[in-house]
Amino acid sequence: MTRSVFVALLLILLSHGCATVAPYQRERLAQRDMTDAASGELRVGEAHTDAYREGAHGGLDTTIGGCGCN
Amino acid sequence: MRSRSSRRVTHLACSAALLVWLHASVSTADVIGSTTAYVRTDSDHTTVISPRLRVDVTPLADTRVAVVYAVDVWSSASIDIRASATQRVTERRDEIGVSIDQTLSNITLSGRYRFSTEVDYTSHGGSGALRYALADGATVLSASGDASRDVVGRAGDPSIARGLQRYGARLSLEQALDPNTLMSGGYELGVLSGYQASPYRFVGFGGDGLGCQGALVCLTEHVPDLRVRHAFTLQARRALSRVTSIGLGYRFYVDDWALAAHTMHASLAWLPDHHSTLSLRLRAHTQSAASLYRSRYALTQQIPVHYSRDRELSSLVTLRAGIDYVRTFDLGADVTLTLSSAAAVALYRYAEFVGLNQVRALEVTAMAEVRL
Numbered sequence: 057m058t059r060s061v062f063v064a065l066l067l068i069l070l071s072h073g074c075a076t077v078a079p080y081q082r083e084r085l086a087q088r089d090m091t092d093a094a095s096g097e098l099r100v101g102e103a104h105t106d107a108y109r110e111g112a113h114g115g116l117d118t119t120i121g122g123c124g125c126n
Numbered sequence: 127m128r129s130r131s132s133r134r135v136t137h138l139a140c141s142a143a144l145l146v147w148l149h150a151s152v153s154t155a156d157v158i159g160s161t162t163a164y165v166r167t168d169s170d171h172t173t174v175i176s177p178r179l180r181v182d183v184t185p186l187a188d189t190r191v192a193v194v195y196a197v198d199v200w201s202s203a204s205i206d207i208r209a210s211a212t213q214r215v216t217e218r219r220d221e222i223g224v225s226i227d228q229t230l231s232n233i234t235l236s237g238r239y240r241f242s243t244e245v246d247y248t249s250h251g252g253s254g255a256l257r258y259a260l261a262d263g264a265t266v267l268s269a270s271g272d273a274s275r276d277v278v279g280r281a282g283d284p285s286i287a288r289g290l291q292r293y294g295a296r297l298s299l300e301q302a303l304d305p306n307t308l309m310s311g312g313y314e315l316g317v318l319s320g321y322q323a324s325p326y327r328f329v330g331f332g333g334d335g336l337g338c339q340g341a342l343v344c345l346t347e348h349v350p351d352l353r354v355r356h357a358f359t360l361q362a363r364r365a366l367s368r369v370t371s372i373g374l375g376y377r378f379y380v381d382d383w384a385l386a387a388h389t390m391h392a393s394l395a396w397l398p399d400h401h402s403t404l405s406l407r408l409r410a411h412t413q414s415a416a417s418l419y420r421s422r423y424a425l426t427q428q429i430p431v432h433y434s435r436d437r438e439l440s441s442l443v444t445l446r447a448g449i450d451y452v453r454t455f456d457l458g459a460d461v462t463l464t465l466s467s468a469a470a471v472a473l474y475r476y477a478e479f480v481g482l483n484q485v486r487a488l489e490v491t492a493m494a495e496v497r498l
Contacts, residue, residue, distance in 0.1 A: 076261050076262065076264055077261075077264045077302040077303070077304060077305055078262065078264075079262050079263065081305040082263075082264070082302055082305065083305075084305055084306055084365045084368070085302055085305065085306070085308055085365070087365075087371075087397065088397065088403045088452070089365075089369075089370070089371045089395035089396070089397055089403055089405070090308060090363055090365060090371055090395075097160055097162050097178070097180060097493060097495075098162065098450065098452075098466050098468050098491055098493050099468070099491075100162070100164070100178065100196075101162075101164025101166065101174075101176050101178075101489065101491055102164070102446075102448075102468075102470065102489055102491070104176070104198075105166060105174070105489070106411070106444075108438070109438060109444070109474065110387070110411055110413065110438060110442065110444060111385045111387065111413050111416065111438045111439050111442070112355075112357070112377070112379035112381075112385065112387035112389065112411070112413055113316065113355065113357070113379075114294070114296075114314040114316050114355055114356075114357030114377075114379065115296075115312055115313075115314045115357035115358065115359035115377045115379070
């Protein structure tokens with residue numbers, strides 16, 4: 057089930073590859089809530105915690121450095 | 127007590143940040159300075175305090191240089207610590223990172239180096255990335271690679287120094303689907319080679335599963351030297367109106383230790399005015415246990431080749447709910463101040479870890495950023 061949903065979403069993404077949304081049409085996409093400006097530095101602590109408290113890593117996390125096995 | 131290497135990293139980071147700042151002041155480059163503090167405390171008697179300082183400058187029109195200095199101060203009397211017959215442990219990690227981004231038309235090249243040190247762990251790492259914007263920026267292809275070399279030690283025992291190498295590669299595609307929707311997908315490969323166990327973690331055979339308590343045989347954990355990890359991600363964000371948007375994300379993870387994980391996250395963002403952003407977010411993570419993990423090891427005639435009491439390798443469910451608020455103040459003369467805060471509660475549920483069923487955690491982050 058999960059794999060099917062993942063494949064379907066991936067196909068949607070690939071089918072839109074290089075679709076042209078002109079720069080003047082991307083005004084809404086450039087607003088703060090769409091660029092998720094609150095991530096980055098604000099979420100480094102949580103991402104570091106996830107990297108060391110869960111067995112999975114990659115894709116969503118920041119590059120880990122050192123043990124910091126907290 | 128702080129180690130000599132920690133003091134060296136602190137001095138190095140402060141000197142680098144000062145040099146970057148002074149250069150920026152002289153050359154009137156754009157400067158972004160930010161300071162962040164992350165605090166986490168949980169019901170497993172663990173507290174983490176992580177201050178972080180970052181300075182970004184744009185010395186040339188298409189070049190950005192950043193210096194980051196971060197500290198983790200970690201204090202714990204968790205079940206893992208107590209199972210090793212220790213009361214409370216306090217440690218400190220210092221990290222310094224330098225990165226440079228160079229934009230060449232529709233290509234951005236990035237390089238990064240970081241050094242992290244603590245009393246029993248040292249890590250050097252570097253990464254490189256390439257971003258290629260197509261279709262007037264509506265499509266962005268990214269490729270990156272990273273490598274690091276760690277030395278794992280044991281406090282008070284200089285005879286232990288084991289190596290661990292990490293290599294990673296990532297490919298991703300970001301696409302503007304329409305004027306209101308962004309979507310991205312990626313794949314990340316990670317290879318770890320070397321010592322991946324903890325010299326502090328003991329596994330008891332024939333006991334009650336709680337470290338060495340009551341065990342007939344007790345050994346430090348032993349896991350394979352090689353681990354190959356795969357992570358597939360899909361994320362989408364869609365504007366619901368001029369001031370609200372929703373984001374969804376999913377990651378599927380699998381590795382050759384037979385650990386598989388699903389991670390989902392969702393967020394709802396609102397722009398109450400021109401200067402503020404309020405976000406609500408949820409994250410759920412579930413994973414199966416690694417094939418080598420057992421909650422208890424019976425004492426049979428032959429001890430298995432690999433054995434671990436690492437709860438990160440056990441089956442686990444994590445839930446997190448958080449709220450973020452970001453507010454920007456215009457101070458005039460092209461100077462802005464942005465204050466951000468994030469608060470989250472998290473729940474970790476362990477189905478097969480002796481001594482601990484769940485952990486509840488509170489995480490708070492505060493950040494101030496100045497743009498000159």
